[in-house]
Amino acid sequence: MKNNSVIDNQSVCEKNKPANEYKSIQSAAPVVALWKTWGLRLIFAAMVIVLGSKQLNYILEGAFEWERWRGLGHSMLFALALFAIGGVFRPLTFLPIMLYEIVWKLVWLIVVALPPFLAGQDVPNIVNATASIIGIAVLMVLIPWRYVWWAYFTQPIEPWRRKKTDGNK
Template sequence: MPHVSLFRLYSLRAVYLIIALGLALVVWPSVLHHAEPWGLSQGVVKCMLAAFSLLCVIGIRYPLQMLPVLMWELTWKTIWLLIVALPAWQSGTMDEATMGNLIECSVAIIIPLAMPWGYFYAHYIQKTGDRWRAATA
């Protein structure tokens, strides 16, 4: 298993902290104090972001164990940028809401900068997966 430097661990912790604090300031006030019921999409998004912020708090203590949470964030934002924002930009149809989301998604650039790619590859790609059948005695 590749060694992960203390600098890289603190970089990951900083990413988790930035995400947790950002969502605590933006999402949690509306989760805790919303006057009217949310629509389906708005409720799903707010609750998923609240859960994500809590998982990022755990990531501050366990940065390597919570890497899949950061990969989920990086993956969905990359997909969104490629299949929603890029075509809208190329066709000249990007509206204000899409541009705002583009800016928010662009903050994810800090994730690949902090990611310990060698560790991620060894631990999540190369390592043998958990068994699928009962162990034989």
């Protein structure tokens, strides 16, 4: 007697045909230039090595002495470096990390660095403003924007709930 609650993958694919559906979606992905994926890998590797080692040193040297906001910042940057390890191996899968990198640096440049700069004062030395601008410019060139548009805006969204089938009543 066959257990109705356990169905092999092949019969599920034949019934609902999600495998063919996803295969057609994958085949429609825009081609990303190899130099862009290698450029992203290099940026991810730099994040792991430079950002990761710097933040790890900060954490090991004196995390107990920090005020809460400084600890939050270093913890988040260290977590970002840890996630960047995945980007070395799968740069397109980990693109949201690079998008996050662009957004937080732009916000920091506009909200924190720009007002003192316009007032003729020194820019806070928390993040190097020149390096941030150069980094954003490089990322803007390396990120495959057609792929980003395809992956995050043209794909069907995940369902909010599963459809009831005859076997799930």
